[in-house]
Amino acid sequence: MTAPDERRVAPDPVGAVDAAFERLTRVGAGADGMNAVLWSDRAHSLEEARALAGYLHGGGVPGPLSGVPVAVKDNIATLHLPTTCASRILEGYISPYEATAVARIRRAGGIVVAKTNCDEFAMGSSSEHSAYGPVRHPMDPTRVPGGSSGGSAAVVAAGVVPVALGSETGGSVRQPAAFCGIVGVKPTYGRVSRFGLVAFASSLDQIGVFGRDVRHAAVGMEVVSGRDSLDSTSDECPVPVYGEAGGRDISGMVIGKPREYFPEGLDSRMAGACDRALQRLVDAGATVKDISLPHTSLAIPVYYIIAPAEASSNLARFDGVRYGLRIEGDGLRSMYEATRSQGFGAEVTRRLLLGTYVLSAGYYDAYYRKAQQVRTLITEDFRRTFCEGVDVIFTPTTPTPAFEIGSKTSDPYAMYLNDIFTATANLAGVPAMSVPIGRIDGLPVGGQLMAPHFGEETMFAAAFALERTLGEEAHQ
Amino acid sequence: MAVTPDDVRHIAQLARVAVDEERIPALVLELNGILEHMDSLEQVDTASVEPTAGVGDAGLALREDTGPPLPLARPLEGFAPAMRDGFLLVPRLATHVGEEDPE
Numbered sequence: 001m002t003a004p005d006e007r008r009v010a011p012d013p014v015g016a017v018d019a020a021f022e023r024l025t026r027v028g029a030g031a032d033g034m035n036a037v038l039w040s041d042r043a044h045s046l047e048e049a050r051a052l053a054g055y056l057h058g059g060g061v062p063g064p065l066s067g068v069p070v071a072v073k074d075n076i077a078t079l080h081l082p083t084t085c086a087s088r089i090l091e092g093y094i095s096p097y098e099a100t101a102v103a104r105i106r107r108a109g110g111i112v113v114a115k116t117n118c119d120e121f122a123m124g125s126s127s128e129h130s131a132y133g134p135v136r137h138p139m140d141p142t143r144v145p146g147g148s149s150g151g152s153a154a155v156v157a158a159g160v161v162p163v164a165l166g167s168e169t170g171g172s173v174r175q176p177a178a179f180c181g182i183v184g185v186k187p188t189y190g191r192v193s194r195f196g197l198v199a200f201a202s203s204l205d206q207i208g209v210f211g212r213d214v215r216h217a218a219v220g221m222e223v224v225s226g227r228d229s230l231d232s233t234s235d236e237c238p239v240p241v242y243g244e245a246g247g248r249d250i251s252g253m254v255i256g257k258p259r260e261y262f263p264e265g266l267d268s269r270m271a272g273a274c275d276r277a278l279q280r281l282v283d284a285g286a287t288v289k290d291i292s293l294p295h296t297s298l299a300i301p302v303y304y305i306i307a308p309a310e311a312s313s314n315l316a317r318f319d320g321v322r323y324g325l326r327i328e329g330d331g332l333r334s335m336y337e338a339t340r341s342q343g344f345g346a347e348v349t350r351r352l353l354l355g356t357y358v359l360s361a362g363y364y365d366a367y368y369r370k371a372q373q374v375r376t377l378i379t380e381d382f383r384r385t386f387c388e389g390v391d392v393i394f395t396p397t398t399p400t401p402a403f404e405i406g407s408k409t410s411d412p413y414a415m416y417l418n419d420i421f422t423a424t425a426n427l428a429g430v431p432a433m434s435v436p437i438g439r440i441d442g443l444p445v446g447g448q449l450m451a452p453h454f455g456e457e458t459m460f461a462a463a464f465a466l467e468r469t470l471g472e473e474a475h476q
Numbered sequence: 477m478a479v480t481p482d483d484v485r486h487i488a489q490l491a492r493v494a495v496d497e498e499r500i501p502a503l504v505l506e507l508n509g510i511l512e513h514m515d516s517l518e519q520v521d522t523a524s525v526e527p528t529a530g531v532g533d534a535g536l537a538l539r540e541d542t543g544p545p546l547p548l549a550r551p552l553e554g555f556a557p558a559m560r561d562g563f564l565l566v567p568r569l570a571t572h573v574g575e576e577d578p579e
Contacts, residue, residue: 079549093555096548203529230546232539301514312491319492321564326557332567337494349493350506356491357479357507366477370517372527377520379528413510 013049013056013067013111020069020113020161021045027138027158029114034136036145036154038074039081039115045069048111064219064243066109071155071164074115075122076207077196078102081112085198086130087120089343090324099196100231101165101207101224108223113161116151120345121315122167122200124148125175125418126408129347134405138180139443143402146176146418149208153180156210163220164210169201170303171397171422173208174434178397178446181436181475183217183463185209188453189429190235192221193228201310202233204303204426214435214463218242221456237454245460246468251285253391253462260296261395261421270396270445273438277447278394280469281462291390293381296424298374303423304416305358305371311348312355318343350412379428386452392462393450395421397434401443421448431456435463436474444475477515478508 021042029036049067056062072078075085077095084090102112119129127135127150135150137143138158145154149166153176156164166173168186177184186208197207207224211217225239257278262271278288320326320339327338344352358367385393398421408415425432430453434446447466451459467474479487481500484507488495495503558565 094550096550096552096555097546098549229539295520298517298520301517304510305514305517316492320557321566322552323555323557328567332569333492334494335567336492340492341494344493349495350503352491352493353484353487353495353503354507354510356487357483357511360487360490363477366518367514369527370520370522371514372529373522373525374517374520375528376525377522411509412506413513416510 011067013052014046016067017045017049017069017111017113023158023160024114024155027160029155029158029160031133034138034141034145034154034158035133036117036135036151036158037071037114038084038086038117038132038151040113041081044080045111045113052109052111063107063109064223065105065163068110068163069113069161070105070110071114071116071152071161072102072112073118073149073152073164073166075118075167075198076102076165077198078112078115081115083115083198085121086118086132087343087345087348088131088325089318089339093324095196097196099207100193100228102196104224105165110163110223114155116149116155116164118151119148120348121198121311122148122169122172123311123347123351125171125415126403127151127176128405128409129345131345136405137402140402143404143443144179146179146402148172149210150176152210153177153182153184156180156182156212159212162212162216165224166208166210167197168206168208168426169204169307170419170426173210174397174422174432174446174448175418177210177434179402179444181444183211183214183433183435185217185221185433186425186431187221187225187456188235188431190233191237191431191454191456192224193231193234195228195230199314201307202314203310204307214460214467215243215246217433218245218460235454240457242456242460245457246464248461248464249285250281250461250465253286253458254389255281255286255288255462256291256385256390256393257288258291258293258296258393258395260293266396267400267440269440270399273440273445274394274396274447276473277437277466277470281394281466284465284469286462286465289390291385291393293385293424295374295377295381299378299424299427300416300420302371302374302378302427303419304354305367306375306427308351308355309359309368310355312352312359315348315352347412375427378424382424382428382430382450382452391451391458395448395450397421397446397448401440401445425450429453431459433459433463435466437466437470438474439476477511479504479511
């Protein structure tokens with residue numbers, strides 16, 4: 001575990017938490033501003049901070065996030081704040097257990113100060129599909145912050161907290177990180193326990209970390225990673241000290257540049273920002289190799305079959321029986337239907353219908369099985385590339401910067417195309433992250449780094465080098 | 477492949493979602509607008525490709541089936557919509573309507 005240092009550890013936990021709440025108010029993170037925060041309890045967070053201060057005052061050893069205020073996406077279970085997934089169907093629900101990632105954040109000294117707004121059940125790419133209204137971009141309130149973890153990205157970008165948890169199914173940490181000009185990490189599938197993450201698509205979901213810079217993201221990721229007996233898909237692979245990757249020389253590192261992520265129609269300013277970032281990596285000693293990931297264009301169709309299919313099964317549990325909303329009907333079936341139709345929003349309902357259709361008799365082989373087969377081909381693209389000597393792949397995180405609120409809500413597929421550069425990593429299970437690389441029309445854009453399974457350490461080494469060599473250019 | 481209004485009614489029933497009749501035409505358009513992009517997968521030769529279920533190379537790890545279960549921080553009564561005597565209550569099934577109430 002990384003030794004604590006002054007960049008992350010808050011020497012005065014009570015003051016740090018108090019200051020986070022002051023900033024939360026000042027930047028307008030609540031419903032009357034960015035609408036990034038759904039739930040917070042200042043008194044409880046301060047109580048935790050005082051307990052930590054007492055422990056430290058008594059000679060206790062500070063953890064790597066000691067006294068650091070942390071925000072958590074509203075689909076990750078916490079004990080003292082609601083977990084609603086930004087959905088009416090879970091209105092008022094407070095979980096009787098805590099997500100392993102949250103427990104690990106708290107054990108490392110982090111203090112949860114807010115649950116953040118997001119697309120309902122993490123289904124979206126803009127944070128507009130929330131039962132509590134859209135999240136607004138911290139730099140331009142007419143634009144989206146990205147999604148689905150838009151609230152977490154917004155509070156980090158606005159300086160409320162330095163670290164936040166989000167969740168990834170097809171790019172829901174990396175895309176908002178790129179839009180908001182911060183760092184966002186999706187780990188290898190199995191790297192972080194999913195216990196307490198409300199399931200959307202179980203074969204794709206992972207908890208991810210936002211950081212105001214690469215170091216905060218690395219330490220946050222280090223804290224939440226590792227085997228958990230409560231999630232049988234979590235892996236026993238040892239967790240490296242990601243924070244130390246910053247000292248690693250990247251001389252000789254081979255960076256793959258896949259041609260499919262730089263199509264002819266790509267905005268020339270985005271291509272230019274990527275070229276500059278690649279040049280900085282070359283300046284640091286890396287070499288760039290042109291590569292091909294030939295099945296990339298199939299990722300969106302595959303993703304939007306597999307994810308809704310898994311969602312239609314996972315969200316069957318929200319039926320008015322065990323928790324959350326119940327709308328009474330004439331009998332059991334009508335209670336199910338009334339509860340679900342009034343509890344779920346339009347996008348969740350659309351995906352449940354789509355998922356049910358592709359799994360239904362007569363269509364399973366044509367859609368679901370076919371998508372699983374093409375998923376194999378997408379995974380093989382990555383496997384082959386990394387076996388041929390590429391250490392890290394570099395791409396734009398998104399085709400464009402943040403778009404205007406409402407500009408894509410009438411065309412679901414246009415919204416889905418936001419995930420075009422990010423969904424492949426979820427399908428293949430490889431780690432990926434977004435790092436700020438510049439601005440277009442004053443709005444941040446990100447560069448994406450992808451590595452082999454459990455290759456986060458190498459990915460962080462490249463990210464540290466990119467951040468260091470770009471310097472202020474990353475925000476210009 | 478394109479869905480019809482009857483397909484939408486059928487999958488809504490399977491998904492246990494009540495959909496208003498007025499909403500059906502729009503859902504047909506939306507779902508077909510999405511599904512037409514899925515048709516590109518038909519062009520891919522996958523005859524010899526195994527499907528990926530997506531749980532990594534090692535597959536699912538099994539653990540000992542030992543207890544006790546994780547204790548809950550608050551009782552079921554705190555969040556369940558309806559309970560009696562420690563059991564979750566559901567509306568009567570149609571097949572049981574008319575039978576004597578156990579109370």
